[in-house]
Structure formats: C-alpha cells, structure tokens
Amino acid sequence: MTLKNIMKKNKEDSYVQEVTPVVNIRDEENAVVLEAEMPGLLEENISVEVQGDELFISGKRLNEIPKGYSSLYQERIPIEYKRTFTLGSDIDRGNIEAHYENGILAVKLKRSEDAQPRKIKVL
Amino acid sequence: MAIIKRKDYYDPFSELERLHDEVNRLFDFSLGRFPERNIGLLERGWAPAVDVYDSKDNVIVKADLPGLAKDEIDVTIEGNTVVIKGEKKHDSKVKEENYVRTERFRGVFHRTITLPNGVDSSKAKAEYKNGTLELTLPKKEEAKPKQISVEIK
Numbered sequence: 001m002t003l004k005n006i007m008k009k010n011k012e013d014s015y016v017q018e019v020t021p022v023v024n025i026r027d028e029e030n031a032v033v034l035e036a037e038m039p040g041l042l043e044e045n046i047s048v049e050v051q052g053d054e055l056f057i058s059g060k061r062l063n064e065i066p067k068g069y070s071s072l073y074q075e076r077i078p079i080e081y082k083r084t085f086t087l088g089s090d091i092d093r094g095n096i097e098a099h100y101e102n103g104i105l106a107v108k109l110k111r112s113e114d115a116q117p118r119k120i121k122v123l
Numbered sequence: 124m125a126i127i128k129r130k131d132y133y134d135p136f137s138e139l140e141r142l143h144d145e146v147n148r149l150f151d152f153s154l155g156r157f158p159e160r161n162i163g164l165l166e167r168g169w170a171p172a173v174d175v176y177d178s179k180d181n182v183i184v185k186a187d188l189p190g191l192a193k194d195e196i197d198v199t200i201e202g203n204t205v206v207i208k209g210e211k212k213h214d215s216k217v218k219e220e221n222y223v224r225t226e227r228f229r230g231v232f233h234r235t236i237t238l239p240n241g242v243d244s245s246k247a248k249a250e251y252k253n254g255t256l257e258l259t260l261p262k263k264e265e266a267k268p269k270q271i272s273v274e275i276k
Contacts, residue, residue: 039254069176103189103254
C-alpha cells in the first residue's frame with residue numbers, strides 16, 4: 001500500500017465516528033435481554049458476535065445523500081456503533097437470538113438449563 | 124436563506140461528555156437505573172439528530188427516532204417550519220423492576236426545523252423505517268426555482 005493510499009484510508013476512517021450505543025438491560029425469568037439504540041441501519045450491516053466471555057455488537061451506517069438532492073443540514077453523520085459486554089457464566093453461549101426492529105437491536109441471551117433456578121422441596 | 128446553523132462535526136463538549144460517559148461506564152458508577160438522575164456534564168435532554176436535503180421540487184427531512192411506534196410520532200408543518208415531537212416510553216409489557224440498566228432516554232422530546240422555503244403540507248409524505256423518520260415535502264409552486272428567458276433586442 002502506498003503512502004497516498006494509507007492517508008486516503010485514514011481520512012475515510014476518521015470520517016466515520018465511533019459511537020457507543022445506549023442500552024437497556026432487563027432480566028427475565030430464563031434470559032437476559034439487551035436493547036441497544038442503533039437507528040437507521042440495514043440488517044446486513046449489523047453484527048452480533050460471541051467470543052469466549054465477550055459479546056460484541058456493532059453496526060455501521062454511511063449517510064448517503066439521496067440522488068438529486070443537496071445537503072442543507074446534516075447531523076446524522078456516518079457512524080459505527082460498537083459495544084462489548086461481558087457475559088455471565090450462566091449464559092448459554094450457543095443460544096443467542098438477535099432481532100432488529102424500529103432502530104433497536106434486541107439480543108436475547110438465554111440462561112443455560114442448569115443455571116436456571118430450581119425449586120427444592122424441603123422434606 | 125437558511126437560518127439553520129450547521130453543527131460542527133467535532134463539538135468539543137460532546138467529546139468531553141462522551142469521555143465522561145465512558146469513565147462512568149468503566150467504573151460502573153453511572154446511576155443507570157435512574158436515568159432522570161443521571162445528569163451529564165452539560166444536561167441537554169434529548170432531541171433527535173436531523174438531516175435536511177434539498178432538491179428542485181422537494182425537501183427531505185430525516186430524523187433518528189429509535190424505538191418508537193408510528194402513532195407515537197407527531198409531525199406538524201406550518202409554513203416553513205416542521206415540528207417533530209413525541210414521547211419515548213419503555214415497553215409497557217415489561218415490568219419496571221426487571222430492568223437492571225436503563226441508559227435509553229425516556230420522556231418527551233421536541234424538535235423544530237426551519238426550512239429554506241415554504242412547502243405544500245397537504246402533499247407531504249412521512250415514512251418510518253428502521254428507527255428513522257423520513258419526510259418528503261414538496262415545495263410550493265412559488266418556491267420552485269424558475270427559469271426566465273430574457274429577450275435581447
């Protein structure tokens with residue numbers, strides 16, 4: 001890669017702002033649900049990954065000006081949402097569901113069978 | 124023509140605020156359960172980020188409104204002013220005590236946008252998709268640029 005290309009790439013990268021999305025986390029009976037605000041993304045640009053004890057969510061949005069239009073005012077800048085979470089030992093790594101609706105990425109982390117509360121009868 | 128001020132890409136205060144948030148997160152110090160008590164360096168409430176695009180015939184307004192239902196967004200057009208308002212609520216199906224962390228803003232928001240020229244509100248279209256509201260506002264006839272041919276004698 002020539003120096004010119006490196007500089008060009010750096011310029012492109014610096015244009016995209018890294019943002020930590022705000023999240024709500026709720027505790028359900030047998031799962032933990034995480035809701036992250038990531039508006040205006042296309043589903044194919046969202047990624048949810050688990051590596052060891054870490055859950056990594058990300059999504060990229062390039063803001064393209066509609067064809068035939070010029071921009072008067074622009075606050076919705078190109079953004080890359082990124083956030084990492086540490087998973088508890090009770091979370092089943094292989095049973096994670098993600099769903100994107102109305103700009104909210106919801107990740108459902110199910111607790112593994114043996115970690116779920118069990119009622120023990122007192123004799 | 125346009126009275127709207129362009130926001131700088133690198134607002135030093137927003138950078139400071141981000142650092143403040145990051146440090147709070149690092150120490151898990153933020154009063155995440157009580158967002159109304161979680162006051163930033165400069166408390167600003169919440170308002171959606173907005174884009175305005177202009178063409179010969181239309182003006183497009185885009186606003187980021189994550190997690191709302193279609194009927195919770197209220198758009199009013201008067202002359203060359205567009206008002207977007209609504210209320211961000213938590214899912215009513217979820218019990219309040221189930222939340223262990225709430226960083227998402229909750230409450231009433233309001234944003235007024237001044238357009239460079241008048242639009243025909245009767246022909247305005249609104250679409251809400253993936254958390255982004257898109258308004259397509261046709262310009263009024265008299266606001267459209269016209270070509271006048273001048274005869275030179």
